[in-house]
Amino acid sequence: MDTITWGILSTAKIGVDKVIPAIQQADNCIVKGIASRSKEKAVKTAQKLTIPDAYGSYKKLLADSSVDAIYNPLPNHLHVPKTLEALEAGKHVLCEKPIALNTQEARKLLTKANEYPKLKVMEAFMYRFHPQWKKAKALVTNGTIGTLKTVNSFFSYYNDDPDNIRNKPDIGGGGLMDIGCYCISLSRFLFDEEPTDITGYWKIDPDFYTDYLASGTLRFNSGTATFTCATQTAPHQQVTIVGTDGRIVMEIPFNAPPDQTIRIWLYKNGKKEEITFPPVNQYTLQAKAFSDAVIKDDPVPTPLTNAVNNMTAIDAFRKSAKAISD
Numbered sequence: 001m002d003t004i005t006w007g008i009l010s011t012a013k014i015g016v017d018k019v020i021p022a023i024q025q026a027d028n029c030i031v032k033g034i035a036s037r038s039k040e041k042a043v044k045t046a047q048k049l050t051i052p053d054a055y056g057s058y059k060k061l062l063a064d065s066s067v068d069a070i071y072n073p074l075p076n077h078l079h080v081p082k083t084l085e086a087l088e089a090g091k092h093v094l095c096e097k098p099i100a101l102n103t104q105e106a107r108k109l110l111t112k113a114n115e116y117p118k119l120k121v122m123e124a125f126m127y128r129f130h131p132q133w134k135k136a137k138a139l140v141t142n143g144t145i146g147t148l149k150t151v152n153s154f155f156s157y158y159n160d161d162p163d164n165i166r167n168k169p170d171i172g173g174g175g176l177m178d179i180g181c182y183c184i185s186l187s188r189f190l191f192d193e194e195p196t197d198i199t200g201y202w203k204i205d206p207d208f209y210t211d212y213l214a215s216g217t218l219r220f221n222s223g224t225a226t227f228t229c230a231t232q233t234a235p236h237q238q239v240t241i242v243g244t245d246g247r248i249v250m251e252i253p254f255n256a257p258p259d260q261t262i263r264i265w266l267y268k269n270g271k272k273e274e275i276t277f278p279p280v281n282q283y284t285l286q287a288k289a290f291s292d293a294v295i296k297d298d299p300v301p302t303p304l305t306n307a308v309n310n311m312t313a314i315d316a317f318r319k320s321a322k323a324i325s326d
Contacts, residue, residue: 004291007067007091008034009058009082011045014096015073019124020049022258022283023071028291035061058082062089069094069120069294075165076172077101080109083121087113092120092294094287098181098314099123099307101172106311110304120293122300123307125185127254129285131277132262133189136241136248139266140190146245149223151190153183153239155254156230166231167208174210176202176314180229182254184313187218187225190241194309195220198316203324205232213324216317245269256282 006023008015011034023029031051036042039056046054055061062070062085069092072082080100086093100106113121127133140148156179159166166173188194200216212232218225239250246268256262258281266273293300 001295003028003030004092004294005066005068006031006287007061007064007070008051009061009070009072009086010034010074011036011041012073012075015071016045016049019071019073019283019287020051022281023287024049025281025284026288026291028295029287032067033061033064058085062086062091068092069291071124072096075168076177077170080105083109084112087116087119087121090119092290094122094124094290096124097185097307098172098177098311099304100311103308103312103315106308110308113304118297120290120300121304122290122293122302123304123310124286125182125302126282126286127182127186127256128189128302129289130256130262130282131280132250132253132256132264132275133186135275135277136239136250136264137190139248140241140243141192144245144266145241145243145247145268147222148190148241148243150242151187151223151225151239152242153186153225153227153253154229155179155182155237156228156233157235158233159231162208167205167210169209173208174212175229175231176211176214176317178229178231179254180214180216180227180317181310181314183216183225183227183229184218184317185310186239186253187220187227188306188310188313191220191223191225193220195225195313195316198313198320200317200321201324202321211321214317214321216321218313258282258284 033053035055042054070086072095083093195218197219202211202214213230215228239253241248249265262277
């Protein structure tokens with residue numbers, strides 16, 4: 001086997017606009033089918049993206065024995081239930097972040113996944129596959145900026161649509177779950193350890209009952225990480241990584257455009273070095289790496305235990321968070 005046949009659960013916007021076309025570009029991937037609760041919507045999307053098969057239910061897709069792996073971009077409350085169904089159907093699963101609604105649910109998935117040792121499950125934090133992050137991680141690990149002491153991240157956009165799933169609390173909405181999870185993930189990734197303490201503040205929308213501004217501090221054994229995520233401010237993103245001997249600034253750390261040269265800057269000894277990366281699609285790199293793990297029966301690049309730990313950190317923030325009143 002040198003290619004993986006994929007099925008897509010739902011016609012979610014992120015899948016249709018970004019992930020599915022990216023999977024189709026990977027030389028070890030074939031997207032065979034897409035499912036929706038509406039057969040008409042599935043057919044329309046399949047035609048748009050040149051996908052051979054369309055299914056009017058998720059169960060019909062999962063029952064297709066020719067499908068090896070599932071991409072799950074459903075709303076957050078369906079990440080674990082549909083991933084479990086996929087495992088029971090004998091499918092590998094690449095599931096969108098965050099992996100679950102809470103730590104308990106994430107651990108339930110991990111326990112169940114361990115019953116299927118031949119099946120791969122991975123949380124889709126695509127940013128880790130971009131060369132800029134591999135470089136930033138290397139600069140930290142090899143001591144170029146000295147000992148890592150602090151990381152600051154910011155991620156925001158503006159979305160006040162009451163019908164958008166990100167603004168619905170009962171299905172896992174809110175800025176912390178949607179984009180704050182990146183800030184927590186990257187901090188753990190760079191320090192290569194779990195935080196010993198997390199504290200935060202947030203503002204809750206009076207109509208949506210979801211957080212639209214959240215700021216937190218993560219304490220690690222050797223330093224700290226601070227972050228802000230927001231869903232009702234001007235769009236912006238940036239990450240600054242500071243060590244004892246230098247710092248790294250990342251211009252577009254999360255959703256790097258696939259057709260754009262990406263830049264990061266290394267500041268050290270009073271000098272500024274610009275490091276550039278040619279255009280790449282980080283979603284394609286993610287799909288290829290996941291499929292390689294399936295083909296070779298190797299561990300996935302980011303194990304499910306990592307996803308559980310990220311969910312644990314998110315829960316720790318929520319437990320500590322103090323509400324900010326207007």
